[in-house]
Structures are given as structure tokens and as C-alpha cells.
Amino acid sequence: MITAENLRKRYGSKTAVDGISFQLAPGKVTGFLGPNGSGKSTTMRMAVGLDKPTSGSVTIGGKSFPQHAAPLRTVGAVLDAGATHPGRTGRGHLQVLAATHKISKKRVDEVIELTGLGAASRKRIKSYSLGMNQRLGIAAALLGDPAVLIFDEPVNGLDPEGVRWVRSLARDMAAEGRTVFVSSHLMSEMSQTADHLIVLGQGRIIADAPIGQLLDSGEQRVLVRTEKPADLRRALGAEGVSIEQTDAETLEVTGLDARSIGRRALETQVVLHELTPQRSTLEDEYMKLTGEHVEYRSGGQEDRS
Numbered sequence: 001m002i003t004a005e006n007l008r009k010r011y012g013s014k015t016a017v018d019g020i021s022f023q024l025a026p027g028k029v030t031g032f033l034g035p036n037g038s039g040k041s042t043t044m045r046m047a048v049g050l051d052k053p054t055s056g057s058v059t060i061g062g063k064s065f066p067q068h069a070a071p072l073r074t075v076g077a078v079l080d081a082g083a084t085h086p087g088r089t090g091r092g093h094l095q096v097l098a099a100t101h102k103i104s105k106k107r108v109d110e111v112i113e114l115t116g117l118g119a120a121s122r123k124r125i126k127s128y129s130l131g132m133n134q135r136l137g138i139a140a141a142l143l144g145d146p147a148v149l150i151f152d153e154p155v156n157g158l159d160p161e162g163v164r165w166v167r168s169l170a171r172d173m174a175a176e177g178r179t180v181f182v183s184s185h186l187m188s189e190m191s192q193t194a195d196h197l198i199v200l201g202q203g204r205i206i207a208d209a210p211i212g213q214l215l216d217s218g219e220q221r222v223l224v225r226t227e228k229p230a231d232l233r234r235a236l237g238a239e240g241v242s243i244e245q246t247d248a249e250t251l252e253v254t255g256l257d258a259r260s261i262g263r264r265a266l267e268t269q270v271v272l273h274e275l276t277p278q279r280s281t282l283e284d285e286y287m288k289l290t291g292e293h294v295e296y297r298s299g300g301q302e303d304r305s
């Protein structure tokens with residue numbers, strides 16, 4: 001269980017994390033989603049004691065990270081895949097980590113197997129591809145068999161096979177009852193991995209909900225095609241209903257469901273060629289949620305913070 005209470009981090013005049021509170025449940029993958037610079041890494045770094053909160057707290061199982069007697073057995077984190085000794089082999093790196101944390105050599109073999117490092121574990125880390133480095137980082141995180149896993153943008157730079165592997169690993173770990181916290185700036189990524197989402201924008205939480213609920217919260221649009229769009233418009237017009245004509249025969253209606261639209265069309269004798277509810281995608285919801293909170297936009301807009 002990870003709990004943040006009024007967690008805040010300032011760097012000089014810059015507020016990276018602006019008083020956020022959340023609680024992550026075990027047995028689930030919680031996605032931590034937000035545009036670049038929204039404060040995800042800073043939050044995760046504070047969770048594992050690499051940064052100190054300016055105020056507020058973040059605890060794991062009720063204790064701050066440094067208060068845990070055996071942190072590696074409590075939390076496995078992949079925050080910076082590059083933090084290894086390039087001259088060592090992957091196996092050597094894991095063995096040193098295991099020895100300093102009183103973890104058996106057998107466990108080293110297990111995590112090598114689990115992360116698919118295989119024969120590559122006997123090669124020097126400096127020869128590793130990004131994907132192998134990422135697997136090594138995850139192997140190190142799993143060494144202590146921790147109940148909590150924190151992965152910061154784990155699929156960045158991975159090939160499709162690597163991406164699938166990280167996703168299924170995160171799901172498997174949650175299915176074993178662990179608390180899994182995974183960050184990404186891509187909704188498409190999160191929608192395939194996470195059960196629950198915490199969406200961050202400019203250091204603040206803008207959504208904290210199960211994935212399904214985020215989808216359902218979207219306003220439903222219905223696409224309607226008819227030869228008489230003007231007549232249908234008149235039949236549907238009412239307070240709370242908005243109608244947009246997108247071409248000569250097509251209307252997009254918000255504020256009425258397909259059943260009501262069909263009924264009113266029948267009452268007014270307007271023939272419909274199509275009546276299709278448009279389910280908004282998670283991507284749409286994410287864009288809507290974060291639209292106000294993006295720090296750096298494509299198209300050269302200035303920093304809005």
C-alpha cells in the first residue's frame with residue numbers, strides 16, 4: 001500500500017508536486033499518467049526516498065521508505081535504468097545487490113529467468129541494449145520479492161516485444177497481490193495495463209478513478225445521418241442538447257441518447273440512415289482532462305506554468 005498525504009515538492013520557485021493525496025491498493029496496477037513535466041517522476045522519487053518532500057508525506061505500508069529495515073524487500077523500483085556499473089555483467093550486478101541485502105544466489109537465478117535475461121546476464125552491462133538494461137533494472141527491482149513495485153516509464157524505448165513483456169509482468173505481479181505503480185505519459189499504454197488511473201497535470205491530481213469509470217464519465221455523442229438534417233435538428237432541439245452538423249447529411253448530437261433520438265425521428269417522420277452512439281476513447285478523455293494542464297505543447301506554445 002502506498003499512501004501520499006498532501007505531498008508537495010518545490011524546486012526553488014518551481015512547484016513540481018502540488019499537495020497531492022492518494023492511496024494505492026494492492027492487487028492492482030495503478031497507472032500514473034500525465035504529460036511530460038507533470039510531476040510523476042518527482043512523486044515516485046519521493047516514494048523511494050530519493051527526494052525529500054517539501055511538505056506532506058508519502059509512505060509505504062505506513063512507513064516512509066528510509067524507515068523500512070529492508071527497503072529492497074519492501075519496494076522494488078525502476079526509476080533510472082542507467083544506474084549500474086557498466087564493466088560488470090548483469091549477473092554480477094545482481095549478485096552484488098543480493099549480497100548487500102542478504103538475498104540468496106538462488107534468487108538471482110530466479111530473477112534472471114523471470115526477466116528473460118538468460119545468456120545476456122553473463123555479458124557486460126556496457127554491451128546491453130536499452131531493452132536489456134530495462135530488463136536488468138526490473139530484475140534488480142524483483143530481487144527482494146517486494147510487495148510494492150514502482151516503475152517509472154518502464155516501456156520507454158522498448159521494442160514491441162519488450163513493451164508486451166513489461167505489460168504482462170506488471171499484470172502478473174498485481175495478480176499475485178502486489179501493489180504495482182507504473183507511470184507513463186501515454187494513455188494508450190495505460191489503457192492496456194492499468195486497472196486504476198491517477199492522472200496528474202502540473203503537479204495536481206486531475207483524476208483518480210478506475211479505468212472503466214473514466215470512460216463512462218465521458219459525455220456521449222451520437223452520430224445521426226438523415227436526408228432531412230434541418231427537420232431533425234428542429235425535432236431534437238431542447239435545453240441541454242447540442243447538435244453539430246458535420247456534413248450535408250450528418251449530425252453529431254450530445255445530450256440525448258440514441259433511443260430518444262430514434263423515437264423523436266419517428267414522431268416527426270424523419271427517415272434516419274444511421275444512428276450510432278460514439279463511445280469516447282480513453283485517449284479522448286485524457287486529452288480533455290489534461291488539455292488545461294500541459295506544460296509544453298507541440299506547436300511552440302510557451303510554458304503555461
Ligand SMILES: Nc1ncnc2c1ncn2[C@@H]1O[C@H](COP(=O)(O)OP(=O)(O)OP(=O)(O)O)[C@@H](O)[C@H]1O
Nearest residue numbers: 011014016034035036037038039040041042043185
Ligand atoms: N531536480 C530538479 N530541479 C528543478 N526542477 C525540477 C527537478 N526535477 C524536476 N523538476 C521540474 O519539476 C517538474 C516535474 O518534473 P517530473 O520529472 O517529476 O515530471 P514528469 O511528469 O515525471 O515528467 P517526465 O515524463 O518528463 O519525466 C518539471 O517542471 C521539472 O522541470
